[in-house]
Amino acid sequence: MATGYVYHELYGWHDTGTHAGLLPADPRRGLQPHRHFENAEAKRRVHELVVVSGLIDRLTRLRPRPASDEEILRVHTAAHLARLASGSDAGDGGSPFGPGGLDIARLAAGGVIAAAESVVDGEVDNAYALVRPPGHHALPDTGMGFCLLANIAIAVAAVRATRGVRRVAVVDIDVHHGNGTQAVFAADPDVLTVSVHQERVFPPDSGHRTERGEGAGFGSAVNVPLPPGTGNGGYAAAMARVVVPALERFAPDLVIVAAGYDAGATDPLARMMVTASGFRAIASSLIEAAGRLCAGRIVFAHEGGYDPVYVPFCAHAVIEALAGVTDPLPDPFSPNFDFLAGQDLQPHQEEAIAAAEALLADIP
Ligand SMILES: Cc1nn(C)c(C)c1/N=N/c1ccc(/C=C/C(=O)NO)cc1
Numbered sequence: 001m002a003t004g005y006v007y008h009e010l011y012g013w014h015d016t017g018t019h020a021g022l023l024p025a026d027p028r029r030g031l032q033p034h035r036h037f038e039n040a041e042a043k044r045r046v047h048e049l050v051v052v053s054g055l056i057d058r059l060t061r062l063r064p065r066p067a068s069d070e071e072i073l074r075v076h077t078a079a080h081l082a083r084l085a086s087g088s089d090a091g092d093g094g095s096p097f098g099p100g101g102l103d104i105a106r107l108a109a110g111g112v113i114a115a116a117e118s119v120v121d122g123e124v125d126n127a128y129a130l131v132r133p134p135g136h137h138a139l140p141d142t143g144m145g146f147c148l149l150a151n152i153a154i155a156v157a158a159v160r161a162t163r164g165v166r167r168v169a170v171v172d173i174d175v176h177h178g179n180g181t182q183a184v185f186a187a188d189p190d191v192l193t194v195s196v197h198q199e200r201v202f203p204p205d206s207g208h209r210t211e212r213g214e215g216a217g218f219g220s221a222v223n224v225p226l227p228p229g230t231g232n233g234g235y236a237a238a239m240a241r242v243v244v245p246a247l248e249r250f251a252p253d254l255v256i257v258a259a260g261y262d263a264g265a266t267d268p269l270a271r272m273m274v275t276a277s278g279f280r281a282i283a284s285s286l287i288e289a290a291g292r293l294c295a296g297r298i299v300f301a302h303e304g305g306y307d308p309v310y311v312p313f314c315a316h317a318v319i320e321a322l323a324g325v326t327d328p329l330p331d332p333f334s335p336n337f338d339f340l341a342g343q344d345l346q347p348h349q350e351e352a353i354a355a356a357e358a359l360l361a362d363i364p
């Protein structure tokens with residue numbers, strides 16, 4: 001089992017400066033300066049745990065490269081690219097970046113491209129792209145939600161253009177709706193986008209079950225909004241009853257996962273309860289499905305997740321699953337979080353999942 005791994009120190013140099021965590025600092029509103037929630041720490045510490053634990057020795061290091069203008073313009077407008085070349089915010093006022101921000105964003109998108117190409121070319125069996133800045137909220141004409149370029153959408157477009165890959169499934173397990181990827185491919189019946197997220201957190205009023213794609217692409221978008229407080233049992237049920245069956249119906253040539261960890265039990269930007277063992281189970285269900293459906297071709301691209309202490313354990317568990325590790329690193333927080341009341345599937349969560357099962361019938 002060869003698992004590709006992309007990381008570059010430049011990802012840690014993407015400078016989101018000081019905000020008040022999420023919003024621009026403003027003393028007139030009582031918003032005291034604090035580092036932006038989307039800062040380097042959580043992702044840099046994932047890499048450091050991968051190195052210190054020795055997992056790095058079981059991985060095949062892949063080198064990222066900057067996504068070219070041609071590759072970016074398959075998804076984005078020239079105006080958006082120009083904004084990133086000269087501006088200091090991706091477009092929504094909450095996604096700041098410092099000098100050279102576009103160069104690092106190119107390297108993030110290029111890191112996902114490199115991972116996808118290596119998997120499709122058979123150089124590795126599967127891959128993890130630990131990239132920053134994230135991408136799944138970025139739209140063709142603007143960035144948003146800390147995302148500058150639509151990393152995964154750019155990678156999907158690249159392997160379809162250069163490697164003849166036809167059907168790609170993107171599964172978004174970040175706790176926020178994968179609106180960007182969904183929008184890029186809404187009319188495309190050969191790209192399935194499935195997003196499992198906390199209902200209506202971000203983007204506001206986005207990610208409803210009723211968002212299903214459009215035109216020839218109707219049915220190719222599947223949204224599974226879940227209630228706040230959903231934990232390991234709710235996510236396992238969503239995977240087993242909606243996500244994996246959707247993949248089986250769609251029969252992809254390649255699976256790409258938008259791997260965010262902000263559904264984690266300690267994340268500041270959502271209210272879910274998933275733990276490292278829960279993320280391992282989520283990943284394992286997707287890896288197993290890819291093994292049955294597309295020779296194991298699966299790529300995980302890092303997205304959100306903001307607790308610098310716990311995200312490393314959650315992402316490490318996912319990378320171990322990709323590498324087929326049978327002696328996983330124990331989660332020191334397990335006694336606290338794996339046994340929280342409500343970790344098992346709750347009736348109101350079951351209702352949300354059952355409602356999403358109805359969407360499977362129209363998958364193209
Ligand atoms: C509150 C509030 N007020 N306003 C004006 C805005 C714009 C607010 N929230 N913005 C948010 C909230 C959450 C995210 C998460 C991103 C992520 O992790 N994606 O995976 C991004 C922006």
Ligand SMILES: [Zn+2]
Nearest residue numbers: 174176262304
């Ligand atoms: Zn997120």
